[in-house]
Amino acid sequence: MRRYWSGLGLAAVLAAAGCGLGDTGQPAAAPGATATGEVKGKVSLQTWALKPKFTDYMQKVIDSFEKKYPGVEVEWLDQPGDGYSDKVLSQAAGNSLPDVTNLPPEYALPLVKQGLLLDVAQADPAVKDEYVPGGLSAYTYPGVQGVYGYPWYLNTDVNYWNSELMAENGLDAKKPPASFDELVAQARTLKDKSGGKVYLMSRKPELGDFVQAGVKLVSDDGKHFTFNTPEAAALLDKYRDAFKQGLLPRDVLTDTYAGNAKLFNEGTVAWTTGGGNYITSLAVDNPSLAPKVVPSPAFGTPPLYVQGLSVSAKSKNAPAALALARWVTSAENQAAFAHLVAIFPSTKASANDPFFSKSDGTNAGDAKVMAFASLAKAKMLEPVVLTEAMKKIVKQQFALAISGEVSSKEALDTAVAKCDELLQG
Amino acid sequence: MTHRRWFTPWLLVAPAVGWLLVFNLWPSLNTVVLAFTNAKPLGGGHFTGLANFARALDDSQLTDALVNSVVYMLVCLPLLTMLPLLLAILVEKRLPGITFFRTAFYTPVVASAVVVALIWGWVLDDRGLVNGFAQWLGVVAEPVPFLTDRWLLLFSAISLTVWKGLGYYMIIYLSALGNVRRELHEAAAVDGAGAVRRFWSVTVPGVRNTMLLVSVLVSVSALRVFSELYVLSNGTGGPGGRDMSVVMLIQLYTRGFSGHLGYASALSIVLFVITVGPMLLLLRLDRKAA
Numbered sequence: 001m002r003r004y005w006s007g008l009g010l011a012a013v014l015a016a017a018g019c020g021l022g023d024t025g026q027p028a029a030a031p032g033a034t035a036t037g038e039v040k041g042k043v044s045l046q047t048w049a050l051k052p053k054f055t056d057y058m059q060k061v062i063d064s065f066e067k068k069y070p071g072v073e074v075e076w077l078d079q080p081g082d083g084y085s086d087k088v089l090s091q092a093a094g095n096s097l098p099d100v101t102n103l104p105p106e107y108a109l110p111l112v113k114q115g116l117l118l119d120v121a122q123a124d125p126a127v128k129d130e131y132v133p134g135g136l137s138a139y140t141y142p143g144v145q146g147v148y149g150y151p152w153y154l155n156t157d158v159n160y161w162n163s164e165l166m167a168e169n170g171l172d173a174k175k176p177p178a179s180f181d182e183l184v185a186q187a188r189t190l191k192d193k194s195g196g197k198v199y200l201m202s203r204k205p206e207l208g209d210f211v212q213a214g215v216k217l218v219s220d221d222g223k224h225f226t227f228n229t230p231e232a233a234a235l236l237d238k239y240r241d242a243f244k245q246g247l248l249p250r251d252v253l254t255d256t257y258a259g260n261a262k263l264f265n266e267g268t269v270a271w272t273t274g275g276g277n278y279i280t281s282l283a284v285d286n287p288s289l290a291p292k293v294v295p296s297p298a299f300g301t302p303p304l305y306v307q308g309l310s311v312s313a314k315s316k317n318a319p320a321a322l323a324l325a326r327w328v329t330s331a332e333n334q335a336a337f338a339h340l341v342a343i344f345p346s347t348k349a350s351a352n353d354p355f356f357s358k359s360d361g362t363n364a365g366d367a368k369v370m371a372f373a374s375l376a377k378a379k380m381l382e383p384v385v386l387t388e389a390m391k392k393i394v395k396q397q398f399a400l401a402i403s404g405e406v407s408s409k410e411a412l413d414t415a416v417a418k419c420d421e422l423l424q425g
Numbered sequence: 426m427t428h429r430r431w432f433t434p435w436l437l438v439a440p441a442v443g444w445l446l447v448f449n450l451w452p453s454l455n456t457v458v459l460a461f462t463n464a465k466p467l468g469g470g471h472f473t474g475l476a477n478f479a480r481a482l483d484d485s486q487l488t489d490a491l492v493n494s495v496v497y498m499l500v501c502l503p504l505l506t507m508l509p510l511l512l513a514i515l516v517e518k519r520l521p522g523i524t525f526f527r528t529a530f531y532t533p534v535v536a537s538a539v540v541v542a543l544i545w546g547w548v549l550d551d552r553g554l555v556n557g558f559a560q561w562l563g564v565v566a567e568p569v570p571f572l573t574d575r576w577l578l579l580f581s582a583i584s585l586t587v588w589k590g591l592g593y594y595m596i597i598y599l600s601a602l603g604n605v606r607r608e609l610h611e612a613a614a615v616d617g618a619g620a621v622r623r624f625w626s627v628t629v630p631g632v633r634n635t636m637l638l639v640s641v642l643v644s645v646s647a648l649r650v651f652s653e654l655y656v657l658s659n660g661t662g663g664p665g666g667r668d669m670s671v672v673m674l675i676q677l678y679t680r681g682f683s684g685h686l687g688y689a690s691a692l693s694i695v696l697f698v699i700t701v702g703p704m705l706l707l708l709r710l711d712r713k714a715a
Contacts, residue, residue, distance in 0.1 A: 110682035253664045396666030
């Protein structure tokens with residue numbers, strides 16, 4: 001018996017010793033690196049779900065890079081869309097992060113805290129002159145010096161209105177609501193005239209909506225959430241009243257409904273938001289609806305969606321990795337990419353490209369130009385410290401507030417307390 | 426003459442033992458250790474004593490999840506212990522075409538839990554088949570909130586689990602019924618026992634051990650429910666997240682770069698303890714009855 005217990009004790013000690021607890025868990029200092037040195041050697045580039053649709057494009061970009069730098073060999077890895085964060089996490093934990101990796105800003109932050117990414121602004125000071133400030137600020141984090149990714153491509157949202165549905169119910173898509181109160185008023189008109197068969201609003205509020213209402217989401221040092229304010233509670237109250245009046249589908253509470261865009265595509269909802277290319281993709285799903293869609297700029301500050309390329313701090317060929325990241329995100333290569341898919345370049349040189357700034361006169365062309373123009377004032381509305389677990393908790397508390405189960409203040413206080421616990425835990 | 430080597434048996438069991446050590450024992454021990462730390466997927470962690478368990482005591486989501494899991498178990502246990510037995514007695518009879526019914530009852534078991542839950546989601550949705558039909562018949566004026574009411578969502582998931590589990594436990598009972606001697610039924614019938622009396626006095630005692638096994642399996646899987654609730658609530662855990670099971674809560678805290686592995690491990694230990702509890706209770710009851 002004694003042997004049994006001592007064996008178990010030994011196993012526990014071994015487990016404690018080997019369970020990955022050796023690290024301090026403290027944020028590591030940002031590694032210094034330099035872009036100087038010869039661009040040569042083997043470098044890996046990891047992209048996210050670009051194969052097979054953009055294989056030709058990426059291969060051309062890589063081939064031209066290898067041609068420019070004959071001493072470099074690029075190994076291109078493309079990961080599937082699902083489970084990308086898990087893949088990057090396992091690479092980071094296993095010390096096998098590729099030299100250049102496509103990381104959205106919120107994925108890059110935990111790697112920055114562990115000192116796994118290069119400060120590209122330190123290594124390559126020209127980045128600040130060549131990329132738009134919104135893109136660069138997405139890779140700049142509170143409490144950490146530096147820029148941790150080359151902004152790659154950008155996108156934002158535009159409002160889309162179903163003009164036919166609105167006209168049938170006494171509304172004019174050419175005069176869309178300009179504020180939340182007007183939105184609710186028009187939603188009421190649509191509901192009354194249609195007998196509750198169609199909706200104008202079909203989504204719960206998100207933290208980004210609080211930003212529009214002037215609510216600060218997180219403290220300057222990024223260590224506390226601050227969105228439990230009277231203004232935020234007032235906005236939730238308005239949503240709760242709208243929900244009570246039946247102005248939103250009931251299943252927005254659990255997101256079990258088909259989805260805002262899906263309902264719009266089906267013609268049962270008259271308003272949705274989407275990227276600049278939304279009408280073009282709608283023309284495939286519902287060709288008869290697409291010509292009836294009228295775009296308008298997003299309410300308040302448009303959201304900014306950013307993708308970027310980060311460089312591993314442990315790259316054995318840092319000059320080549322930096323050169324590759326810069327090459328893929330260059331104005332020329334981004335413009336070529338934007339001709340293939342509805343994204344916008346993050347380079348200042350693309351600002352005057354007529355492809356983005358002049359409409360062809362169609363509603364799809366108008367939407368693209370509107371989205372491109374919106375980028376100038378677009379911002380990342382949700383803080384990068386917001387994790388998936390926090391987002392879920394916020395959604396759950398918002399659902400409780402809107403259903404009237406708890407007061408808006410109570411829901412906000414709980415959401416902030418739980419998110420703070422996760423942030424600091 | 427046979428040549429015996431002392432290590433031959435060890436070599437034979439080595440793959441199985443290796444598998445158990447690497448994929449069962451080691452992760453279990455690791456979970457216990459992590460439960461006392463604030464470990465994250467990147468960057469390790471510190472020893473935090475009982476902080477994670479103190480946090481669990483104060484976690485209203487865990488309370489909701491435990492209530493959901495216990496309700497799930499209390500409803501599933503009698504239904505999935507008795508209904509499959511009745512079903513097995515029905516399909517045990519050697520009638521023409523009975524194989525079709527056996528196969529039909531077993532089909533939900535073969536289907537993926539996620540796919541089945543997705544289909545049920547469409548059926549129970551506000552604009553789904555059930556609500557559409559009920560409104561068409563004029564039974565209800567407004568759609569029944571199967572997926573947007575806390576308790577209705579929980580009971581929808583329970584219905585799904587019961588429907589899906591019937592076939593599986595039916596097969597187990599079918600093999601057990603084969604061991605109940607036919608002469609006992611015949612003797613009871615001769616003595617004037619009706620079908621109900623024979624069921625309680627001959628069939629049930631004959632499959633008692635199997636019933637215990639089924640009860641344990643049902644309890645454990647009900648307490649560990651995930652797919653049904655996750656898919657029917659579209660991953661949100663129902664309105665306000667109040668339909669989360671303990672496993673969903675664990676999943677919430679383990680995902681992503683900033684996953685809270687320490688707290689998730691503490692929740693795993695809580696789940697382990699409450700799962701072992703009913704098992705021991707059932708075994709004890711069985712021993713007493715014996």
